[in-house]
Amino acid sequence: MEPSLRVLAVDDEPPALDELAYLLRNDPRVGHVHTAPDATEALRVLRDTEVDAVFLDLRMPGLDGMDLARLLQRFARSPAVVFVTAYDDRAADAFDLGVVDYVRKPVRPERIAESLRRVLAERGHGGERPAPDPAGADVTIPVELGGVVKLLPRSAVCWVEAQGDYARLHTADGSHLVRVSLTQLEERWTEAGFLRIHRSYLVRLDLVTELRLTGSGYVVTVEGHQLPVARRHTRALKDRLIRPAKQHWTA
Template sequence: MSTQVSDGLTVLAVDDEEPALQELAHLLNEDHRVGTVLTAPDATEALRILGSRPGAGPGESGVDVVFLDIRMPGLDGLELARVLSAMASPPPVVFVTAHDDRAVDAYEIGAVDYLLKPLRSERLAGSIDRTIATKAQSRPMPARPAPQGPPARPEPPEDEVIPVELAGTTKLVPRSTVRFVEAQGDYARLHTTEGGHLVRIPLSVLEERWREAGFVRIHRAYLVSLPLITELRLSGSGYVVRIGHGPGAPELPVSRRHTAALKRILRGRPPREEGPTGPLARIR
């Protein structure tokens, strides 16, 4: 089934409960950024729709985002998401469910968002924001001519933008402003230069996603930006790291299991362009 209201995103909604599916389709159609809403009552029909979309090449879905219920008869939402992730160009996936116990599984698959029923239009709008941000980050960059002369240093990973809901407003937080991340259950608190932001993403997911951007795990509860570490020292209860400079610079605990690896990383880190000379201000 397809409902086309205007130019915009093409969305596939999948839910085995007809009232829930119609409610989701209605809310999606109310968002001005959504153009076409496709609906499917199960994973089998969803795969048929994806395989028949006009203009979709091999390994492409032909849709901009898939909204999935998790618990469905036959192939459930998590299993369908794994099938989609094997595509050459998989669509972003947003899970829509009445159960809050599968969020970790959902984010480990790479879900853009995890919505709980009953749906609210503002939360759905936030998922559309996340989808647009995700698609913008995955857009291929134009090819560059081969460099002449000695090889250039590798470029740092492109800065990621994290959508954060704040008092009904979605704020886009650049990853480069995050100093450290603190685990809070299935959530994570991003500690930035401007304050803290709570996001529905497990710390383990961010650890994997941000490893190439210079974030390291120092504790089961903390992920830190490696270039911002200015001191590693032994305190009365174990090692701690200092983030930044000045009297207000936070100090975070380092667990025993992460201490040796962190020391190796810090001693092998190249000197920073600013701040204290050498790879680390102090290692004690």
């Protein structure tokens, strides 16, 4: 089956952006191309849309391409990065960031085709499930607050609530709606200490202060909020919460 990549093209020069988007759309391996004229708009796109790769100009006003690439490394859903630039003086720095390719302008169709081949190779031909985020890395999620895109660290998230195809990230001082499913976050955040306790809830275990049996089943308390625990998730929750505590005190 032909892969269908979702790609974001970012360039502050409209003719260059149009040409790049045109070349990407003409490749049969690309299913959809989003565009952005700067890094700020790119963050807005990434807040609402999951993409497989970002084709990114290096020199832009405000946040430049290198700055944005560093931010992308910390995202909960980190896309592959391809730099598209008229300059070659920062190629070494770019590959230190783990970018997939570094393309010189003017861009040729065959060069874009090669970059897409590298993206597919890096993504396992688009057929693999996403790898869990590193447990020790505080990945970042772009969220919008008052019309401004903010970068929310995962460490600020207390629990996550499913809302259809979206997820609401609850923090100590508010909540943020992001376009990602609870199942995707469960797959990526389990190694970082989050556990699914219900079809609608994913909680950060180190913030659970109480597990209590009520007339309708178990509930947990997280940051003062009570959340239900589904029967099928109860054993896994007890294993993760109670057994380590017993081992600690009996050691």
